[in-house]
Amino acid sequence: MNVRERMRPWIGEISNYVPGEYREGYVKLASNENNYGPSPKVVEALRQWSGRTQIYPYRGEELREKLAEYVGVKKENIVCGNGSDELIDLVVKAFKGPNAGSYPSFAEYPIVSRINGEKYTPVKLEDDFAFNAEKFLAGAGDCNLMFLCTPNNPTGLSIPEGEIMKVVESGKIVVVDEAYYEFSGKTVVGRIRDNPNMIVLRTMAKSFALAGLRIGYAVADPEVIEALLKVKPPFNVNTLAEAAAIAALDDIEYMEETVKKVKLGKEAIYKALKGKFKPLESDSNFVFADVTPMTSEEFAEKLLEARITVRRFGKLEGYPGDYVRVNAGTEEENMKFAEALSKM
Amino acid sequence: MNVRERMRPWIGEISNYVPGEYREGYVKLASNENNYGPSPKVVEALRQWSGRTQIYPYRGEELREKLAEYVGVKKENIVCGNGSDELIDLVVKAFKGPNAGSYPSFAEYPIVSRINGEKYTPVKLEDDFAFNAEKFLAGAGDCNLMFLCTPNNPTGLSIPEGEIMKVVESGKIVVVDEAYYEFSGKTVVGRIRDNPNMIVLRTMAKSFALAGLRIGYAVADPEVIEALLKVKPPFNVNTLAEAAAIAALDDIEYMEETVKKVKLGKEAIYKALKGKFKPLESDSNFVFADVTPMTSEEFAEKLLEARITVRRFGKLEGYPGDYVRVNAGTEEENMKFAEALSKM
Numbered sequence: 001m002n003v004r005e006r007m008r009p010w011i012g013e014i015s016n017y018v019p020g021e022y023r024e025g026y027v028k029l030a031s032n033e034n035n036y037g038p039s040p041k042v043v044e045a046l047r048q049w050s051g052r053t054q055i056y057p058y059r060g061e062e063l064r065e066k067l068a069e070y071v072g073v074k075k076e077n078i079v080c081g082n083g084s085d086e087l088i089d090l091v092v093k094a095f096k097g098p099n100a101g102s103y104p105s106f107a108e109y110p111i112v113s114r115i116n117g118e119k120y121t122p123v124k125l126e127d128d129f130a131f132n133a134e135k136f137l138a139g140a141g142d143c144n145l146m147f148l149c150t151p152n153n154p155t156g157l158s159i160p161e162g163e164i165m166k167v168v169e170s171g172k173i174v175v176v177d178e179a180y181y182e183f184s185g186k187t188v189v190g191r192i193r194d195n196p197n198m199i200v201l202r203t204m205a206k207s208f209a210l211a212g213l214r215i216g217y218a219v220a221d222p223e224v225i226e227a228l229l230k231v232k233p234p235f236n237v238n239t240l241a242e243a244a245a246i247a248a249l250d251d252i253e254y255m256e257e258t259v260k261k262v263k264l265g266k267e268a269i270y271k272a273l274k275g276k277f278k279p280l281e282s283d284s285n286f287v288f289a290d291v292t293p294m295t296s297e298e299f300a301e302k303l304l305e306a307r308i309t310v311r312r313f314g315k316l317e318g319y320p321g322d323y324v325r326v327n328a329g330t331e332e333e334n335m336k337f338a339e340a341l342s343k344m
Numbered sequence: 345m346n347v348r349e350r351m352r353p354w355i356g357e358i359s360n361y362v363p364g365e366y367r368e369g370y371v372k373l374a375s376n377e378n379n380y381g382p383s384p385k386v387v388e389a390l391r392q393w394s395g396r397t398q399i400y401p402y403r404g405e406e407l408r409e410k411l412a413e414y415v416g417v418k419k420e421n422i423v424c425g426n427g428s429d430e431l432i433d434l435v436v437k438a439f440k441g442p443n444a445g446s447y448p449s450f451a452e453y454p455i456v457s458r459i460n461g462e463k464y465t466p467v468k469l470e471d472d473f474a475f476n477a478e479k480f481l482a483g484a485g486d487c488n489l490m491f492l493c494t495p496n497n498p499t500g501l502s503i504p505e506g507e508i509m510k511v512v513e514s515g516k517i518v519v520v521d522e523a524y525y526e527f528s529g530k531t532v533v534g535r536i537r538d539n540p541n542m543i544v545l546r547t548m549a550k551s552f553a554l555a556g557l558r559i560g561y562a563v564a565d566p567e568v569i570e571a572l573l574k575v576k577p578p579f580n581v582n583t584l585a586e587a588a589a590i591a592a593l594d595d596i597e598y599m600e601e602t603v604k605k606v607k608l609g610k611e612a613i614y615k616a617l618k619g620k621f622k623p624l625e626s627d628s629n630f631v632f633a634d635v636t637p638m639t640s641e642e643f644a645e646k647l648l649e650a651r652i653t654v655r656r657f658g659k660l661e662g663y664p665g666d667y668v669r670v671n672a673g674t675e676e677e678n679m680k681f682a683e684a685l686s687k688m
Binding site: 037209229241244 | 352355375377378382391396398400401402426437440459489516549553555556567574577582583584
């Protein structure tokens, strides 16, 4: 028997996640990062902790307390992950499948489901990318675990709370991924108290500018959190991530200021795109656009010439366009983007 | 249907990993850390990178190259994990079960197997904690994936290469966890070329003093590495962990010096224990000891009074003693430990 025969049968079919491209010296508008960078308090905390790498992380409970305070829940409602990527994995490990989610949406839901051997059903959004709960539930069929992303990545559209709650009322496990919450200002986290089948995912990657440090968290009923803690690796969030997260939560004001600037930047990106293409109005820190009659490849190439990277989505099954996603950078970067667009 | 019924059926039975206790201001000899701390080059790199938290990690390939050079293999033979904990999870995800390993050994093998819904068979070591390949294979039965740890945690004993290779010759997937390789100086990594069913796990947590930053790696045949890359989350090793690991690999000399000191320290710990208890001769950076006629609880309590934490293992099924594990600290810490023991 060879090694391949000893692999789980679905391993061969898994397609890897493709990250946004990083190029040294280029303006990166490809990964929905916060290009304003972290709070000075974060930098200071990291410098302080940089000599203490030899000890296993031990501030997990402190971080849970801080996050609970920020969210307005109890520590028992919180579990942290090595990015919300890991929390998706933990949810899939803890709860039965099959799984379902909207299409298009965050690529990690199907990938992580398949990695764990679960079936994943993508349910197409409306033609204008709106979410319709009845159609979603009909398409999701007999699934046990569902993923909603609001504002949705890559479209930037929020799902109205009423639609989310129609899905939650199914009684199935519903993950509501609010990775971009601080940009939309909309959350259903207050509904977890009466709905133990809801799991809200959040991240410090975007608004807090900590993408490199991988700090996601889930907010849910204590019984759900207990299950997630059972499948959580003991030292998943590292020492410096803990230090940075705690420091960032001590400077909410800084985060709010950069979020304000990023939202203005998003408007600038939208306006620049609107002149020539068909962008969606976004509730997040990025703009999704159909760039036809250009191809998304031509579009991305033109921007590379201007030393800017964006995220190509290309053609999407069931949709007529050719799509890209561009996040807001700093004011200067956004002007550079607008200038590059004006030459197209 | 309530939430519990939607969980996978084995979730309730999983017992969490219990980490070594951290107490502020105490000497910690409980987690096999390297109390000499990281290379000054690591601290410098972390300070340099502390302002760049907003970007997703992108130095993964560079780190694989550096590790390949250190190990003496190719980049295609390496995959990195958020600690070797995560690599255990990736291996279990990629390969079929059921799983097996020695007892006692690293607690994460059975925990991670159970989290992923796999059966795990613990096979008792010899009465003197030696590993016997024939008995192991007989006990492991029809398993597909086996975990060997050498030097073994918690016993500190190396498995002779001949015994490891007898297990590898079974053709099943064999994980050889060499977390403590730099202390033993013994490795089977050269055997992967002819044995694509072998996966060697290593970590930068111990010898390189990077436990807090979570950098493990697996060394295996490119076909196996490809499978592990398929199940690996895209940003599992964070930006600062990458920076620290790359810097640490630029200062092998520093690591080798602290390893030398830690090995002397381990001898001091062994001698201190030998006076009163029954320690095993260890090939690693820690010593495992039967502390009868004291109980391991009394032993640990006495050390807490001296502001030292150690790891209690207590009673082990099939063994007559009451066990603790103590890692070597700095020279000063080891003297403090010896002094506390002399008063017992």
